Amino acid sequence: RDDLPDIRRKDIERHKDASTGVWMTYRDGVYDVTDFVAEHPGNKKILLAAGGAVDGFWDFYAIHHTPHVYRQLEELRIGNLHPEDAAQTPASNGSSSKAFSHEPRRAPVLQVHSARPFNAEPPSELLVDDFITPTTLFFVRNHLPVPAMVDSVTVDGVGVHRPVNMSVSEMKTRFEVITVTTAMQCAGNRRREMDDFRSVKGLQWGSAAIGNAEWTGVRLSDVLAYAGVREGDIEHVIFQGGDSDAEGTPYEASIPAAIALDPHRDVLLAFEMNGEPLAEDHGAPCRVIVPGFIGARQVKWLRRITASRAVSESHWQRADYKIVPDSFNWAHDDISEVMPIYEYPVQSAICEPANGSSLDADEDTVVVRGYSWSGGGRGILGVDVSVDEGVTWRAARLTQTPQGVGRQWAWTLFDVEAAIPSDRRGGRLDVMCRAVDTAHNSQPGDIAAIWNQRGLLHNACHRVTVHVPE
């Protein structure tokens, strides 16, 4: 950038902490990240690069290599690395190829948001063709590289009288094996729309970071009872994954003990998805399934279960996956005091027609199809669709499977055929949907009411805009 000054490496090295300001470089750019450190979605790790180059760190934390992160980075730019120093910047440190050596082959149909770690979703038009989402179409959300496969889960912690260390085949022989159909939705689903409204930090998910699958495994409540864990002794159950970051810290999350110990909540240690052994991307050989909760608590590549009085210490439990309102001040407020997200609120989205598509010229009607789901086992009472800016709404036909009151874990698909208003010919048509769950919660009308800094739980009324030929 010609409008900015050249800065020498030795000046950058003097800016390492709050007293001097924190500067770092990426390629030939120099950035002042002093005020950004507190709100960095990867927490204090950013300080590892204080006064130096982020390039080598981003080899491993390759989630940064997206246009969205580059744009946010440019907002912090204060200068250009002096050309004489730029020539000496060490490039890649090679950490990436070793860490990512267990990545599986993936279906080319997935739309990739980040290649390393792998994050991808299917095209939304394909998502509602099947009530059970085919595994190859199921979104993948990996915070870290896929780990080497290890077939061993241990149980330890408060009140554990009988420590457990078991393989999947031991689980199958010791406990009842059940199958539960449940949708799983990432808390970041539909983030791109929230970002379009007002910028947020995180991967730019469309509306397909959700899927509905049949999960087979054993009940967590049975395993905890076998280990001797009793209600009253603990408040939380912590799950540790086999994937870990560059410093060796594993992915971890926790759920409240009341949920973990309740057999009616159907929390599973799952080893099959849609009748097949779990795929590598979905947590092979064993993962946690917590029906009705956000995806982040459903730990993949499960290695360790810990009965605990406190929530997990992990970044993803204590600092991420929280609703951070506009008013939250990163310099003064304590993120660990904000409640972690567990249950999903009521959601629905239109998958067909696709946003930005053109309707067929000779059609008088438009077929609208999509999904709806609510967390906590709440079912869907109805989904309404409007093609006239919300003046009138039509009830859609619902496809759902009865699972019992309070245990409606699977999603609902909806479809309706609506007449295209004649004044829309040769112009734009907005199609909107909104769902009501069995607790009579409805989706907010307006993004502004639920906008939050990390772009999580975007469940405001969904709208797609299509072109109507003459």
Ligand code: HEM
């Ligand atoms: C996540 C920006 C430096 C580690 C993120 C995200 C942004 C960001 C926007 C959210 C990404 C997403 O979810 O799409 C930056 C900027 C940096 C910087 C502007 C410096 C100028 C670093 C450094 C490290 C690091 C040096 C490590 C040494 C992480 C981690 C995450 C993250 C661990 C969380 C990833 C996850 O939870 O999936 N960063 N970052 N960042 N960053 Fe950085």
Ligand code: MTE
């Ligand atoms: N478990 C581990 N060990 N590592 C992860 O990165 N991602 C979580 C969760 N479990 C994650 C994890 C998040 S944020 C989501 S949305 C779901 O896994 C996604 O599951 P999927 O990739 O099988 O769709």
